Amino acid sequence: MKTIDIGILGLGTVGSGVVKILQDNAQKITDITGCKLNVKTVVVRDVTAKRNVDLTGIELTDDFTKLVTDDDIKIVVEVMGTVETARSYIKQLLNAKKHVVTANKDLIAQHGPELSELAKQNHCDLFYEASVAGGIPILRTIVNSFAADQVESVLGIVNGTTNFILTQMTQNGLSYAQALKLAQEKGFAEADPTNDVKGKDAAYKMIILTQFAFGKDITVDDVKLEGIDGVQLADINEAAQLGYTIKLLGIAKLIDDKLDVSVGPVLVPSSRPLAAIQNENNAVLVTGKAVGETMFYGPGAGELPTANSVLSDIIAVTKDIVLETTGSRFNGYVKNVALAPASDVIYPYYLSLVLPDKPGQMLKLTEIMAKQKASFNVIKQTGESQGTARISLVTHTMTEAQLNAIKAELKEMPEMQLLAAYKVLEG
Amino acid sequence: MKTIDIGILGLGTVGSGVVKILQDNAQKITDITGCKLNVKTVVVRDVTAKRNVDLTGIELTDDFTKLVTDDDIKIVVEVMGTVETARSYIKQLLNAKKHVVTANKDLIAQHGPELSELAKQNHCDLFYEASVAGGIPILRTIVNSFAADQVESVLGIVNGTTNFILTQMTQNGLSYAQALKLAQEKGFAEADPTNDVKGKDAAYKMIILTQFAFGKDITVDDVKLEGIDGVQLADINEAAQLGYTIKLLGIAKLIDDKLDVSVGPVLVPSSRPLAAIQNENNAVLVTGKAVGETMFYGPGAGELPTANSVLSDIIAVTKDIVLETTGSRFNGYVKNVALAPASDVIYPYYLSLVLPDKPGQMLKLTEIMAKQKASFNVIKQTGESQGTARISLVTHTMTEAQLNAIKAELKEMPEMQLLAAYKVLEG
Incomplete structure (x- = not known):
C-alpha cells in the first residue's frame, strides 16, 4: 500500500x-x-x-x-x-x-x-x-454544488467569538463588557479581542467566501466594516421586542450584477434558522438563483x-x-465584478438615538429623515434618563447613500446622538 | 474546446x-x-x-x-x-x-x-x-468532509411534504386532514400521499444516507417506520407547551458501534435550529466524533x-x-455494522393516552410504567370529554424494549388508548 x-x-x-x-x-x-x-x-x-x-x-x-x-x-x-x-x-x-x-x-x-x-x-x-x-465544509460545497448555479448572496455568522458575546447578551442579559469577559474566561475570545470584536476576522472570511461565490478578489478595504463593540443591551432588547435577534453578519451579495460586501451587526428575524445559531457556532447561508436558500451550520472553531x-x-x-490530478485550483471561478455604489445598496435599517427630552426634537429627527426621503414603519421611545429620551426606529428600505446623508445630518446636531444604524434582514 | x-x-x-x-x-x-x-x-x-x-x-x-x-x-x-x-x-x-x-x-x-x-x-x-x-448537497458533503471523521448520527427532515403538513398544523392550527388538503392544493403532496405521510419516502432517503455516513447497506425493512397520519393537533399543541416542535425525523445513529435507523414523529426542542425548518424545506444534521454537530438546510424538492x-x-x-478519472464510486465507504437490538436503543419518549375519567385509572397507568421500570418527569391531564381524560407525559430515557413492553401492556387494557409514543430529542 x-x-x-x-x-x-x-x-x-x-x-x-x-x-x-x-x-x-x-x-x-x-x-x-x-x-x-x-x-x-x-x-x-x-x-x-x-x-x-x-x-x-x-x-x-x-x-x-x-x-x-x-x-x-x-x-x-x-x-x-x-x-x-x-x-x-x-x-x-x-x-x-x-x-x-x-x-x-x-x-x-x-x-x-x-x-x-x-x-x-x-x-x-x-x-x-x-x-x-x-468545521463547516463551506468552501468545497460552493465549489462542488454551486458550480452550475449563480450565487446571489453569501451571508452568515462567520465569527464564533462575537456570536458567543451577542448570544450571552441576548439570552442572559449581560452587558457587552460582561459578555466579552465571559468569552475570554471560556477561551472563546483572546486577551486582545480587537480582530474579532471589530469584525476584521469576519471580513477576512468574507473575502475568501467572495472569491469562491462570486469569483472576485477583494481586499479588506472593500468590506464595509462595523464591529460589535458598540452594540448596547438596550438595542438587543429592543430588537427582541420587534421580533429580531442581533447577529454580526458578513454579507456578500450581488445587486444588479454589482457586488456589495459588509460586516456588521444586523437584525435577523427571530423566526429564521439563522437567528437560532448560538454561542460559538457559525452558519453560512448561500442563496443561489436556481437552488434558492441553503444554510450550512456547525462549530466555527475548536x-x-x-x-x-x-x-x-x-x-x-x-x-x-x-x-495524478494535482494542481487544479481549489477555486477555479474567476469573474470580473464591479463593486456596487452606495446608491444601489438597499436595506431597511434599525436606528437608535438619544435626543434631549424636550418639545420639537422628534420633529427635527423626522425632518432629517424626510429631507432624505427616508420613511419608517416603527418609531418608539424606549427609555429616558436625565432629560434625554432614547428613540428606536425601523426604516423602510433605503439606500446606503440615504443612510450616509442622514448620518451626516445627525452629526451636525450635537444634541442628538446616533447609537446604532444596523441593517435589517427581511422575511 | x-x-x-x-x-x-x-x-x-x-x-x-x-x-x-x-x-x-x-x-x-x-x-x-x-x-x-x-x-x-x-x-x-x-x-x-x-x-x-x-x-x-x-x-x-x-x-x-x-x-x-x-x-x-x-x-x-x-x-x-x-x-x-x-x-x-x-x-x-x-x-x-x-x-x-x-x-x-x-x-x-x-x-x-x-x-x-x-x-x-x-x-x-x-x-x-x-x-x-x-437542493441540499448532503451526499457529496458526507463523502468529502466526513471522510476522516466518524459519523455518530445523521438525522433530519428529509421529506418536504410531511414537514409542510406539520408546519401548517403547528403554526396555523390546522388539523392533519386540513393541512394535507392544503399541501395537495399547493402541489407539495400528491393525490395519493401514502409514500410521504407514511414515512416511506423518508425511509428511502435514510437508506441512502446510512450508506454514505456508516458504509452500511440496509433495506426498508431495517428502518423502524411511523408516519405522520396519526399526529393529532392536540399533541402538537401539548408539545409546544412543553417547549418542543413535532417534526418527522429520519434518525440513523450508532449506539455502541451498532446502528439504529428510524423514521417517525419526534419532539424537537423548539430552541434548536432544526425546529425552525419550515414548510417544504429539508435539513440534515450530521454529528461527527471530531467535528461535532453540523446542519445542512435547504429546499427539499422543486x-x-x-x-x-x-x-x-x-x-x-x-x-x-x-x-480521465471516471469510475470511482460515489460512496467508497463500506463497513460491516450490525443493527442495534431494541434493548440498546435509548430515548426519552412523549406519550399521550386517553383514559376513562374515573378513579384509579392513573394508578393503573403508573403501575404499568413502574413494572417496566420506566419513569417520567412530566405528566399532565390535558383535556377531557364524554367521560374520558387525555393524558400526556414525557418519560426519562428508556429502551425501545421497555417502550414495546409498555405498549403491549396498554393493548391489554381496552379502556386505555395510546395515541402517541414519540421520541424526544434532547437538548
Missing part, C-alpha cells in the same frame, strides 16, 4: 487535532483513500514544550528546512499562523513541489490568489477549507472541528495524488 | 430544470469545466406533449435506444422515475459506457449497490446527489433546486472525464 508522508508546521490546537484524528481514524482513511497517511515531521518553535498529543514515531524539530528538503514528504499542513512568515514558508514549500493545506485565513484573505497561482505553476494542490467557518476540515483537505490532496 | 453531449431520460419537472440551468449558466459552466455541455437528446414517453422549456437544437424522441447507441452521448441524466424500468435502462446505459446521473431515490435505495458495482466495472460514474434532500443537484453531478462527471 502507498504511504504518503505528511509534514506539519505548528503544533498548537489545530495541529494537535490533526495528529489525533489521523491516529484515531487511520483505518477509515486508508479504506477510503487506499493510502496510509503518516505524519513524519512536525516543525515547532520550541521542541522542549509539553505536548498533549502522542508523537511516537514523529520527528519533532525546529528546523523548517527539513520539510522543504525531505523528498518523502508530499503534503505539508500549515497551522502555525502569522502572515509573512507563513507566506514565505508556503512559497518555499510549493516551489519544492509540496502540496499545502492551511487553515490560515489572514494569509489566504491577503495572499490567496498569489499562492494559488504559485501552486498551480508547481502542479501542486493548495487547499484551505479550515480557513472559513472551522481543535477537532477545524482539524477535521484540514483532514478533508488532506484526503482531497491524497485522492489527487493517487489519480 | 471539448463538447460533452448529454442525454436526458424524462422531461418532467426536474428534467426541464436541468435543461434550463444548462441554458442559463452555460458560460459559467464552461469557465469552470473547460467544456461545453450540450443536451443532444431527450427521451420522453410522448413527443407531442407541450413542454415549458426551449428545446431548440435538441432531439426529442420516444426511442430510449438512441441514448444507448449514440457514441457522442457521454452522460445520461435519468429523471423519468419508476424503479424497474429505470433500473433496466440504467444497466443498459452503464454497459454501453455511459456515465449516469439520477435523482431516483426509490431506485438507489433499493438497487444502489448493484448499480454502483456495475458502474465501477464499466469505469463509469454513477452519481445521485439529487436523490436525497433535493424544479430548480433538484435540477441544481443534478447539475453538480454532471459537472463532477465532466471533471472526471477531463481528468
Whole structure:
C-alpha cells in the first residue's frame, strides 16, 4: 500500500487535532483513500514544550528546512499562523513541489490568489477549507454544488467569538463588557479581542467566501466594516421586542450584477434558522438563483472541528495524488465584478438615538429623515434618563447613500446622538 | 474546446430544470469545466406533449435506444422515475459506457449497490446527489468532509411534504386532514400521499444516507417506520407547551458501534435550529466524533433546486472525464455494522393516552410504567370529554424494549388508548 508522508508546521490546537484524528481514524482513511497517511515531521518553535498529543514515531524539530528538503514528504499542513512568515514558508514549500493545506485565513484573505497561482505553476494542490467557518465544509460545497448555479448572496455568522458575546447578551442579559469577559474566561475570545470584536476576522472570511461565490478578489478595504463593540443591551432588547435577534453578519451579495460586501451587526428575524445559531457556532447561508436558500451550520472553531476540515483537505490532496490530478485550483471561478455604489445598496435599517427630552426634537429627527426621503414603519421611545429620551426606529428600505446623508445630518446636531444604524434582514 | 453531449431520460419537472440551468449558466459552466455541455437528446414517453422549456437544437424522441447507441452521448441524466424500468435502462446505459446521473431515490435505495458495482466495472460514474434532500448537497458533503471523521448520527427532515403538513398544523392550527388538503392544493403532496405521510419516502432517503455516513447497506425493512397520519393537533399543541416542535425525523445513529435507523414523529426542542425548518424545506444534521454537530438546510424538492443537484453531478462527471478519472464510486465507504437490538436503543419518549375519567385509572397507568421500570418527569391531564381524560407525559430515557413492553401492556387494557409514543430529542 502507498504511504504518503505528511509534514506539519505548528503544533498548537489545530495541529494537535490533526495528529489525533489521523491516529484515531487511520483505518477509515486508508479504506477510503487506499493510502496510509503518516505524519513524519512536525516543525515547532520550541521542541522542549509539553505536548498533549502522542508523537511516537514523529520527528519533532525546529528546523523548517527539513520539510522543504525531505523528498518523502508530499503534503505539508500549515497551522502555525502569522502572515509573512507563513507566506514565505508556503512559497518555499510549493516551489519544492509540496502540496499545502492551511487553515490560515489572514494569509489566504491577503495572499490567496498569489499562492494559488504559485501552486498551480508547481502542479501542486493548495487547499484551505479550515480557513472559513472551522468545521463547516463551506468552501468545497460552493465549489462542488454551486458550480452550475449563480450565487446571489453569501451571508452568515462567520465569527464564533462575537456570536458567543451577542448570544450571552441576548439570552442572559449581560452587558457587552460582561459578555466579552465571559468569552475570554471560556477561551472563546483572546486577551486582545480587537480582530474579532471589530469584525476584521469576519471580513477576512468574507473575502475568501467572495472569491469562491462570486469569483472576485477583494481586499479588506472593500468590506464595509462595523464591529460589535458598540452594540448596547438596550438595542438587543429592543430588537427582541420587534421580533429580531442581533447577529454580526458578513454579507456578500450581488445587486444588479454589482457586488456589495459588509460586516456588521444586523437584525435577523427571530423566526429564521439563522437567528437560532448560538454561542460559538457559525452558519453560512448561500442563496443561489436556481437552488434558492441553503444554510450550512456547525462549530466555527475548536481543535477537532477545524482539524477535521484540514483532514478533508488532506484526503482531497491524497485522492489527487493517487489519480495524478494535482494542481487544479481549489477555486477555479474567476469573474470580473464591479463593486456596487452606495446608491444601489438597499436595506431597511434599525436606528437608535438619544435626543434631549424636550418639545420639537422628534420633529427635527423626522425632518432629517424626510429631507432624505427616508420613511419608517416603527418609531418608539424606549427609555429616558436625565432629560434625554432614547428613540428606536425601523426604516423602510433605503439606500446606503440615504443612510450616509442622514448620518451626516445627525452629526451636525450635537444634541442628538446616533447609537446604532444596523441593517435589517427581511422575511 | 471539448463538447460533452448529454442525454436526458424524462422531461418532467426536474428534467426541464436541468435543461434550463444548462441554458442559463452555460458560460459559467464552461469557465469552470473547460467544456461545453450540450443536451443532444431527450427521451420522453410522448413527443407531442407541450413542454415549458426551449428545446431548440435538441432531439426529442420516444426511442430510449438512441441514448444507448449514440457514441457522442457521454452522460445520461435519468429523471423519468419508476424503479424497474429505470433500473433496466440504467444497466443498459452503464454497459454501453455511459456515465449516469439520477435523482431516483426509490431506485438507489433499493438497487444502489448493484448499480454502483456495475458502474465501477464499466469505469463509469454513477452519481445521485439529487436523490436525497433535493437542493441540499448532503451526499457529496458526507463523502468529502466526513471522510476522516466518524459519523455518530445523521438525522433530519428529509421529506418536504410531511414537514409542510406539520408546519401548517403547528403554526396555523390546522388539523392533519386540513393541512394535507392544503399541501395537495399547493402541489407539495400528491393525490395519493401514502409514500410521504407514511414515512416511506423518508425511509428511502435514510437508506441512502446510512450508506454514505456508516458504509452500511440496509433495506426498508431495517428502518423502524411511523408516519405522520396519526399526529393529532392536540399533541402538537401539548408539545409546544412543553417547549418542543413535532417534526418527522429520519434518525440513523450508532449506539455502541451498532446502528439504529428510524423514521417517525419526534419532539424537537423548539430552541434548536432544526425546529425552525419550515414548510417544504429539508435539513440534515450530521454529528461527527471530531467535528461535532453540523446542519445542512435547504429546499427539499422543486424544479430548480433538484435540477441544481443534478447539475453538480454532471459537472463532477465532466471533471472526471477531463481528468480521465471516471469510475470511482460515489460512496467508497463500506463497513460491516450490525443493527442495534431494541434493548440498546435509548430515548426519552412523549406519550399521550386517553383514559376513562374515573378513579384509579392513573394508578393503573403508573403501575404499568413502574413494572417496566420506566419513569417520567412530566405528566399532565390535558383535556377531557364524554367521560374520558387525555393524558400526556414525557418519560426519562428508556429502551425501545421497555417502550414495546409498555405498549403491549396498554393493548391489554381496552379502556386505555395510546395515541402517541414519540421520541424526544434532547437538548
